[in-house]
Amino acid sequence: MSTVLARISEGSYTHDDGQTVEQWLKKRMELKERAGRRPTTLRSYRHHIDDYLVPHLGRIRLRDLRPSHVGKLLAEVNDGKRKTATVRRIHATLRSALTTAVKQQLITFNMAKNVELPTSQRPKAIPWEPAEPGAFLDHIGTHRLGALFEVIAGTGLRRGEACGLR
Structure with missing residues (x-):
């Protein structure tokens, strides 16, 4: 009880109501739909959430999410079958959702913020001979x-x- 009071007084207390990452992502998706996002943007968010984020992170309680979970997700998604840009977009969807959770004081820190992303090399252009x-x-x-x-x-x-x- 004293730790909760100390966190409240220092401004670092958050209350996630026991939400899992899946519940938060679904709720945030509803907010995006009400905000009038373009259908193609919403479709992209849904694809990232349903196919990647929920299967890997959905059961984790929002406040228990750690950078190691996000790193493991990115490593599993970056298996060579997907382009690096796709992996980066999946990360961006999660990072944006967690930024909103920080703003709503559900969590104190965005766990996807400082995770290292995969890099890609652009293919080198080979100019024609004369x-x-x-x-x-x-x-x-x-x-x-x-x-x-x-x-x-x-x-x-x-x-x-x-x-x-x-």
Whole structure:
């Protein structure tokens, strides 16, 4: 009892009402739906919650969640079958939900905040040798976009810039 009173006086007391991570994520999802988020955003959140977060963390009580739980989730999700960007989005969904829980004083610290994320290497671009653009243009000359490819090769335009030409 004295520890609870001390935490109240120092401002670090939280009361999560015994909520599990799953219950909090479902409640937060309802808040996002009421806030009028775009359907594609909501679908992405639901996918992250239902397919990754709840199966791995759902049974853990919100106040008992630790960075080690989040790290284990990320390690299991980052199994080589998913892109690094997907793993990062799953983490972002959890981190955002826990930030809201901190703001509502359900927990004192966001356990997903300082977890190390997987890194990815961009594939290195290999430029063509001088003879290769000529061979490509000879081969593609009869294609309906052949003239566009010649403009790209001659000017160095990027795809988006070339598509914007009239």
